[in-house]
Amino acid sequence: MTMIDSPSLGAPSTGSARPGGRRARAGRAVTYTLVTALALAIAVPVAWVLTASLKAKSEFFGSPWTLPEALRWENYVDAFTDAHLGSYFLTSVLVTVLGLVFVLAVSVPAAYVIARYDFPGKGAVETALLAGLFVNVNYIVVPIFLMLVDWDKALVDAFPDGFFLDNPTVLSLVYAATSIPFTIYLLTAYFRSIPVEYEDAAALDGASRFRIMTTIMLPMARPAVTTVILFNFLAYWNDFIISLTLLPGEGKTVQVGLLNLFTAQKAAADYGRLYAGMVIVIVPVLLVYALIQKRLIEGMASGGVKG
């Protein structure tokens, strides 16, 4: 069908527009305007941060719409070194990567077993994981913190400085643990959608259960794994509540570092540093999003099995 047949919602609704009538065209114009306005409302603040990160200090006190006179890359140097965002950035990368490794290492086998095997207590496991979908980390961050404090107290002889708090590896374990329900849920659904014939054939060829899982099923589940990686990457990289609580010492994540810059700026008006810091935090996310989105589409287009 052609577009002309569909009366537009943007036009006044007293009757249906005539095919090709002026009403329909006006409706489309209204729609374009609305949608463009919305896209601008999203894009302008983000673009504004990018340009503002290159402004000199004095330029922040005029009209917000001026472009920077000269490109002040010093803001970035300042943010990276003086504000320690460089080392915080590395902590964030470490925690995010470790978290992803942990969550995939434990969730892929578990999801596969839940999708394909029958075992006693399976219903209970599934129900518990499903309930876990509804428990947000923010609800339980306080007890997690207290638990780690307790563990540190118990180990005070072996590790006088504490082991569990201020430990990026423990933080990434917590990240991994709290995203297990969602990850297993998504992967299980996907594994179930893959026909069992592939595994039957491999089993006939004498492949072990472990090999079937890693070399047959895992590659076939790549679209789902990519989705899981994207979501968990965003969750780990963007989190600040858990890392603020569990890394109270010097080694912060980049989000907490940015939050500190943001709080300090309210008093000291050191804008250039803050905006440079924001760009440093945004860029990896935008890059990964742009890259993985493309790969996800490819996976869908070429994919034999859909979730």
Added chain:
Amino acid sequence: MTTLSTPPRQPAARPVKKTGATFRRTRPGAPDRTRKRGDTRFVLACLLPALVLFAVFMVYPTVNVFRMSLYTWSGFSPDMKFVGLDNFRHLLDDRQFVRAFQNTVALLVVVTVATMGMALFLAAIMTRQKLRGGNLLRFVLYIPNILSVVVIAAIFSAVYDQNNGLLNGSLRAVSLDTWQQVWLGDQKLVLYSVGMAMVWQSLGYYMVLYMSSMASIPEELYEASSLDGASAVRQFFSLTLPLIWQNLRTSLTFFVMSAVNLSFVLVRAMTGGGPDGSSEVLLSYMYKQAYTNSSYGYGMAIGVVIFAFSFLVSLLVSRATRREPLQF
């Protein structure tokens, strides 16, 4: 069912996070495509690591929220005193708590209505009119959803800045000086300023979500109803809405729950609950009681209220929106 629409550009699996469109599949009791029994060792080896992590870092802390709400405890000291339901009794007299509760409810209502209404409206006109540039638009609309809350908070305090902010600066530029506001400093306004940031963050996500479910509605239905003389508005309410109702329903439930969290992280980063507690929400008040005030037991009692509250709201939403599922 026919699929006239273009092949989905969004991966089918992606919206699952918030819509739970395939929920029924994993509900216990549903028929499983399980095919083999046995090899307990393999099953255990695969399952145990995940279950241990899940039990230690999710189940145990969740149980602890409920247990600790019955104690008074100042944190690091060893003496925990069992006080039964005293913490909850205190909550009723705590005016700051009542205010945080009211703020949470107000934010939920305003933000949900605004986000859902606008997302549905825009998704409907975009799907019906098949605008060009859909891919680019989808990319842009999704961006707020991938930004961290700290970044969003920083962006919006730049937007709201009293002197040089985008909002006040622009109002000055078009000589509407009298419309200028102290967006984050005004006790009456601050909650709506936070709400606006929340809508900004989630609108695009839900628009993209509804666009993909609307795109799967067969075109013939619209053609037929046009022939019968149905107006566009009529089509929206009697065709589009009923046909995507199940999607709408699940996404609404998840939206309410994520909004409770988003309001907390935004408030924590943007206003710290101020000025004078006027933007405090339930979770931020819990956090404050637990860390700043070291009243862990009291904080956990607030946590229990939050659990119960979000559970009840989800239940209410799902009850209130129950309809006979429609198929096309």
